[in-house]
Amino acid sequence: MTKNPETRIAKRFEKLRAEGRAGLVTFTTAGDPDLETSVKILDGIAEAGADLIEIGVPFSDPMADGPAIQASSLRAIKAGMTLRKTLGIVAEFRKKDDETPIVLMGYYNPIYIYGVDTFLADAKKAGVDGLIVVDLPPEEEGELCLPALKAGINFIYLTAPTTTDARLPRVLDHASGFVYFVSITGITGTSSAKTTDVAAHVGRIRAQTDLPVAVGFGIRTPEQAAGIAAVADAAVVGSALVDQITANFDDNNKPGPGTVDAVLDLVKALAVGVRSVKKTETVS
Amino acid sequence: MNKLNTLRNGVDENGHFGIYGGRFVAETLMPLILEVEKAYEKASNDDGFWAEFDRLMKHYVGRPSPLYYAQRMTEHFGGAKIFFKRDELNHTGAHKINNTIGQILLARRMGKKRIIAETGAGQHGVATATVCALYGMPCVVYMGATDVERQKPNVFRMKLLGAEIIPVTAGTGTLKDAMNEALRDWVANVEDTYYLIGTAAGPHPYPMMVRDFQCIIGNETREQMYEQEGRLPDSLVASIGGGSNAIGLFHPFLDDDSVRIIGVEAAGHGIETGEHCASLKGGRPGVLHGNRTYLLQDDEGQIKDGYSISAGLDYPGIGPEHSWLRDIGRVEYVSVTDLEALEAFKLCTAKEGIIPALEPCHALAHVAKIAPDLPKDHLMVMNLCGRGDKDIFAVAERFGFDM
Numbered sequence: 030m031t032k033n034p035e036t037r038i039a040k041r042f043e044k045l046r047a048e049g050r051a052g053l054v055t056f057t058t059a060g061d062p063d064l065e066t067s068v069k070i071l072d073g074i075a076e077a078g079a080d081l082i083e084i085g086v087p088f089s090d091p092m093a094d095g096p097a098i099q100a101s102s103l104r105a106i107k108a109g110m111t112l113r114k115t116l117g118i119v120a121e122f123r124k125k126d127d128e129t130p131i132v133l134m135g136y137y138n139p140i141y142i143y144g145v146d147t148f149l150a151d152a153k154k155a156g157v158d159g160l161i162v163v164d165l166p167p168e169e170e171g172e173l174c175l176p177a178l179k180a181g182i183n184f185i186y187l188t189a190p191t192t193t194d195a196r197l198p199r200v201l202d203h204a205s206g207f208v209y210f211v212s213i214t215g216i217t218g219t220s221s222a223k224t225t226d227v228a229a230h231v232g233r234i235r236a237q238t239d240l241p242v243a244v245g246f247g248i249r250t251p252e253q254a255a256g257i258a259a260v261a262d263a264a265v266v267g268s269a270l271v272d273q274i275t276a277n278f279d280d281n282n283k284p285g286p287g288t289v290d291a292v293l294d295l296v297k298a299l300a301v302g303v304r305s306v307k308k309t310e311t312v313s
Numbered sequence: 314m315n316k317l318n319t320l321r322n323g324v325d326e327n328g329h330f331g332i333y334g335g336r337f338v339a340e341t342l343m344p345l346i347l348e349v350e351k352a353y354e355k356a357s358n359d360d361g362f363w364a365e366f367d368r369l370m371k372h373y374v375g376r377p378s379p380l381y382y383a384q385r386m387t388e389h390f391g392g393a394k395i396f397f398k399r400d401e402l403n404h405t406g407a408h409k410i411n412n413t414i415g416q417i418l419l420a421r422r423m424g425k426k427r428i429i430a431e432t433g434a435g436q437h438g439v440a441t442a443t444v445c446a447l448y449g450m451p452c453v454v455y456m457g458a459t460d461v462e463r464q465k466p467n468v469f470r471m472k473l474l475g476a477e478i479i480p481v482t483a484g485t486g487t488l489k490d491a492m493n494e495a496l497r498d499w500v501a502n503v504e505d506t507y508y509l510i511g512t513a514a515g516p517h518p519y520p521m522m523v524r525d526f527q528c529i530i531g532n533e534t535r536e537q538m539y540e541q542e543g544r545l546p547d548s549l550v551a552s553i554g555g556g557s558n559a560i561g562l563f564h565p566f567l568d569d570d571s572v573r574i575i576g577v578e579a580a581g582h583g584i585e586t587g588e589h590c591a592s593l594k595g596g597r598p599g600v601l602h603g604n605r606t607y608l609l610q611d612d613e614g615q616i617k618d619g620y621s622i623s624a625g626l627d628y629p630g631i632g633p634e635h636s637w638l639r640d641i642g643r644v645e646y647v648s649v650t651d652l653e654a655l656e657a658f659k660l661c662t663a664k665e666g667i668i669p670a671l672e673p674c675h676a677l678a679h680v681a682k683i684a685p686d687l688p689k690d691h692l693m694v695m696n697l698c699g700r701g702d703k704d705i706f707a708v709a710e711r712f713g714f715d716m
Contacts, residue, residue: 089615090489090601092496093339099483111613137337138600142614164337164600168327189341191503196344214341215501 033205033240034181036158037130041080042207042241042262051258052080053303054243055296056134056267058101059084059118060110062274062284067105069289071122075129077293078300081243081263083161086115086135093163095218097268100275112139112148116155123156132159132185132206137173145173149180159183159206167199174203187211188234190226197237207241207262208234212248218268221247228260251302258306266299320567320643323524328517331640333633336516338603341500346603349507350518352423357525362418369414370529373447374404376411378530380537380694385664393687395680396546397697398534398562401669407699408530408558409440413509415526417444420507427502429453430509431495433460433488433554434624435467436670436699437511442476452476453498455491460624467703485618488628492602512555513632516603520632527561534694535565542692548573551696552675553646554590554626556635558698567643576635577679579621580648590619591648592631593639606633622651622707623671625699653678655711658701670699671707 033039045052055074060067074082087105091098119131133152140148140162152160160177167174167186174184183206191214192200201208210230212222231242244257245265257264270292277288328334328350336346356362370376379402383395400408420428428445430452432438438454445452454471458480461468468478484490499508513523538546549566551559553576566572581589589595592607599608601616609617609629619629638644657677661669669677676695684693701708709716 090484090493092493092602093341093500095497096483103484106615136600138608138610138616139614141600141605142597142610142612163339164603166336166338166340166343168336168343187340189339191341191344193344200340211339211341213501214503216497219501 032178032203034178034183036181036183036206037128038081038132038158038183038206041130045080045262049308050304051261051306051308052263053078053254053296053300054081054083054245054263054265055079055270056083056085056265057270057292058087058098058105059115060087060105060108061101061271062104063108064110064114066284066288068118068121070292071118072125073289073293074296075126077296079129079296081130081132083132083134083265083267084115084119086112086133086139088136088139091136093216095216095268097218097271101271112143116151116157119157120155130158131156132161133157134161135163137162137164140173145176149177149182153180153182157182159185161185161187161209163187167202170203178203178205185209190214190230194233197234201238204238204240207243208238209265210234210242210244210261211246212244213246215246217246219247221249221253224256224260227257231261251298254299255302255305258303264303270295321564323521324517328521330520330634330637332598333606333636334517334520334604336603337600337605338516339500341503342496345499345503346516348423353419353518353522356419356422362422365418366415370411374410374414375402376529377533377537378402380534380541382541383665386661389660389664390681390684392689393548393684393691393693394689395684396538396692396694398530398694400530400558400696400698401667401673401700405440405443406702407436407440407670408527408561409437409511410443411529411561412511412523412526412557413437413440413444415522416509417448417450420509421448423507425507426505427451427453428507428509429455429495429498430511431455431488431491432511433457433491433627434703435460435464435471436625436703438476439467439470439474441509441511442471442474445476446474453479455479455481455494455498457488457491458482458486460488464624464703487618489616489618496602511557513557513560513634514555514602514604514606514630520604520634523557524560524564524634527557528564530558530561530696531563531565534562538692538694545569545572546692546694547571548575548691548693550575550577550676550680550693551698552577552579552626552672553631553635554579554628554672555630556632558696560632560634562694562696563644574644575679576644576646577675578646578648579623579626579654579675580650581620581622583650584648588620589648590621590627590629592629593635593646594648596629598636601630604633606630606636622654622711623675625670625672626675647679649675649678655708657681658708667697668701668705669697670701671704672699673697
C-alpha cells in the first residue's frame, strides 16, 4: 500500500510551488441545479482559475453543511443526480482535461451503498484523484481510507480548530493528497475565521506534516481568498459559488441564462485574489 | 465487569455492536465525542454518580414504576398473563426522563453550560427542558417545523420550562432534520455545549450510555417479577422507534435464554406501501447520524422519511444495538400498522382505564396478536413507556371527534 498515492494532486501542488503561489480549490455540487448546468460549470472552471476541483456528491442529510450546500444537495438529488452519474461527469471531464485534480467530497452512506470496492475501482477509472468524506474520521479509517490508498486514490482528512496537537498525529497517520483545515468550528458557508488564527493553525499542522494544507469554510470573497493564500497552500471556496446558482434562478426557480457565467466570473475573481499573493519563501 | 459468553458486554473499544454503531462524525466533533466517552466512563465507574442518579429517579421521577398485572386485558385475550411496566407514570409521562436525568448529570460533570436536543413528538424535548429547568441550564430544542405545528401542547410545555424551540425547515423538516440541525449547532458550539441525544442511537458512546440509563426499566422489571411471580418473565414486548425504551427493558434479560424478546416497529400504513418507519423490516444497513445501523433509504443511499401515526416512532433509523440483536437473532422484530395501534389504544383505555401513548400501543397491538395463543402461565411484560395525553388530538382526528 502506498501511503500517499501519486495522483494529479501532488503534481498540481508541485506546479503551484514552482509558480510561487497558492492554489484555488472550487466546490460545486454534481448535478446542481441540473446535470447540464453543472457540467457546463465544470467545463469552464479550470480555465477560469480553479487549480483543484472539488465535486460534491449530493446526500440527503449533509450534517456538516450550512443552508446553501444543503439546498444545493437537495436540488441535485431532485434533478436525478446519483453517485454513479457523478462518476460519469468525472469521466467525461477527463476526456478534455487530464491534469486538473478532481476530489469528490461528500458523506459515506452513498458510497457504502454503492459498495466500497466497486466504488473505488469505478472512481479510479473515471479519473478521481482524492476523496473527502466528512463523516469518516480516522477512527473509521478501515471503512474507506485504507482501501482508497490501496486503490491509488488519496484520502484527504479534515482537521479542525478542535483537533489538538496531541490528536493531529492520529489524523495525519494516513492522510494523503493534502490536509483540509476547516477554519471555523461550524458548518459551511456561515462565519469566517480570522486570518491570524488560521495562520496559527496551519503552522500547527505544518509542524507535523509535509503535505500541503488547504483551508476552507467561510471563504467568500477574493480578498478573503488572498488572505488565506498568504498563509496556506490553497483556499477552498464552496458556498459562495453555490450561492451564485440560486442568485441566478428565474421566476420558476430554474437556472437563468447567466448562471454558468456568474459562477465562473466569481471563480475568476477568486483566482485573481489567490494569485495576487506571491510566495517568495519555499513553503513547508 | 466483562464476562465471556454474554450479550451484555456492550460495545467493543471502537464503539461497535458487531458491524453496527461506530463514530461516523465530522472531525470537528470527534474530539468532543471522545471527551464524552471518557467522561462517561469515569462517571459510570463512580458510585457517587449513580447515587445521585438513583436519588433523582426515586424522588423526582417517581421510580420504581409499577409492574402492573393487567387482569382485564389478560382475561380479554384469554392466554398469557400480561403485565404492564408502567413507565408512563414517570414524571413527564414517559421513559425519556430516565435518560435526560443521566445525561444532564454527565453534562454538569463535564462543565458544560448549554444543552441542545432534538425532538420529534416533543417528549424528549420536554424531558430535556425539564432537567434543564431543574439545573438552571439554558436549553435549545431543535424540532421539525411540521412537528412544531402538530405538537403544539408539547411546544408550549417546553417554552414554559424555559427552553428555546428552533423549528427546522432544512431538508424535509422532520425529526432526522432536527437531528442534523442539532449536530450542526454542536459543531458550531463545541466548547460550552452538550448534545443530549434522546434515543439509544448516534455516535458511540451515546447508544451504550442511553441504554445504560434506560436499563433501570429492565432491572426493576426483573426484581418486580421475582417479587410477584417468583421467576423470570417468559416474554418481553416493547415498541421501537430509535429503541431506547426497548433496549432498556431488554438488555438485563439478554442472557436469559428462556426469555423471548420482541421489538415492535411502526408499519404506518403498511410496509408494502412504503409509508412506515420500520427500519429493520423495510430498511437496510447504512451510515447516518454517527452510526451504522438499519436505515430507511433508497437504492442510492439517500435517506427516506419515516412515517407513523406515532410521531415518537417516526425516525428512519434505529439504535445500532437493535440492528445487531436482529442479525444475531436474539431479539425478534415485528411490525404493527397505524390501524392496529389505534385498536390497541381503544382497548387499553376501555379495559384498563389507562390512556396509553401511541408508541406503546404498537407493542400492545402485537401482544393482542400473540397472547391469546399462549398458555395461561406464560408471563408477558409489555413496556407501557408513555402516556397518551399528548396523542389525544391525533387520535380524536382519526376517530372523527371534533376537539
